[in-house]
Amino acid sequence: MTAIDFIEKKKRGEPISMVTSYDSWSAALVAASDVDVILVGDSAAMVMHGHSSTIPADLPMMAAHVAAVRRGAGDAFIVADMPFLSFRGSIDAAIDAVGMLMRAGANAVKLEGAEGNLEAVARIVGSGVPVMGHLGLTPQSVNAFGGFRVQGRSREAAERLARDAAALQESGCFSMVLEAVPAATAETVSRSLTIPTIGIGAGSGTDGQVLVLHDLLGLQPEFKPRFVRRFMDGASLITDALNTYHQEVVSRQFPTVKEAYS
Ligand code: KIV
Numbered sequence: 001m002t003a004i005d006f007i008e009k010k011k012r013g014e015p016i017s018m019v020t021s022y023d024s025w026s027a028a029l030v031a032a033s034d035v036d037v038i039l040v041g042d043s044a045a046m047v048m049h050g051h052s053s054t055i056p057a058d059l060p061m062m063a064a065h066v067a068a069v070r071r072g073a074g075d076a077f078i079v080a081d082m083p084f085l086s087f088r089g090s091i092d093a094a095i096d097a098v099g100m101l102m103r104a105g106a107n108a109v110k111l112e113g114a115e116g117n118l119e120a121v122a123r124i125v126g127s128g129v130p131v132m133g134h135l136g137l138t139p140q141s142v143n144a145f146g147g148f149r150v151q152g153r154s155r156e157a158a159e160r161l162a163r164d165a166a167a168l169q170e171s172g173c174f175s176m177v178l179e180a181v182p183a184a185t186a187e188t189v190s191r192s193l194t195i196p197t198i199g200i201g202a203g204s205g206t207d208g209q210v211l212v213l214h215d216l217l218g219l220q221p222e223f224k225p226r227f228v229r230r231f232m233d234g235a236s237l238i239t240d241a242l243n244t245y246h247q248e249v250v251s252r253q254f255p256t257v258k259e260a261y262s
Helices: 003-012 024-031 059-073 091-104 118-126 139-145 155-171 183-192 234-250
Strands: 016-020 037-040 077-081 108-110 131-136 175-179 197-200 208-211
Touching (some): 003 175, 024 059, 037 059, 059 091, 091 108, 091 118, 118 131, 118 155, 131 155, 155 183, 175 183
Parallel strands (some): 016 208, 037 077, 077 108, 175 197, 197 208
């Protein structure tokens, strides 16, 4: 997969699948699967570091996750999230941040929002780095939104979303995430663009879907928003395996002679 393939897939009407990964071992599993793209999301701050939002993610944290993912992912296409405020201070600072993520092993970067970002997007794209946009519920703005809420519900908000999406496309984005947007709005925006949209909580009318790996594997059973489908009950499987291991240790069934050196 390359940035060019995203647009080609949209032209052919082929949906794009993307999942998050933050470490080497899960990246190797995703890279060995049929999934098209790996996102090193700033959701790492929540999933891997236990924070309640993505705001604590910073560049060293993201670069370390990107580097770990690259070591496991072979030549899979990796999109790296630009963390909170890393692209807002100045264009030079944004370019430095992009350099850090690309040197760590990313193939593209993703940044949240359109307003105030269009010049930076154009400069990053002009520097040879594909940029994925992210509109709708942009989690780095959780404090402005008053929580993790569906966006684009009113007519004005839906029109603003469509304008922002067009502006990001115009600035050179090769694709964009639409997060927590009413399905009909996400579909209208997707149809209005030549670049693919990748939805999360945005219905089936987008050009692709993205989920957090831990959500789709059922590893965070307490987290069950409407848009998540669990493709396995990972938490139960892991707990069962750990309990079996414990039982076999205390009953001295593990290790056997075959699992020991003579
Ligand atoms: O950080 C992340 O995981 C994301 C996805 C939810 C799209 O941005």
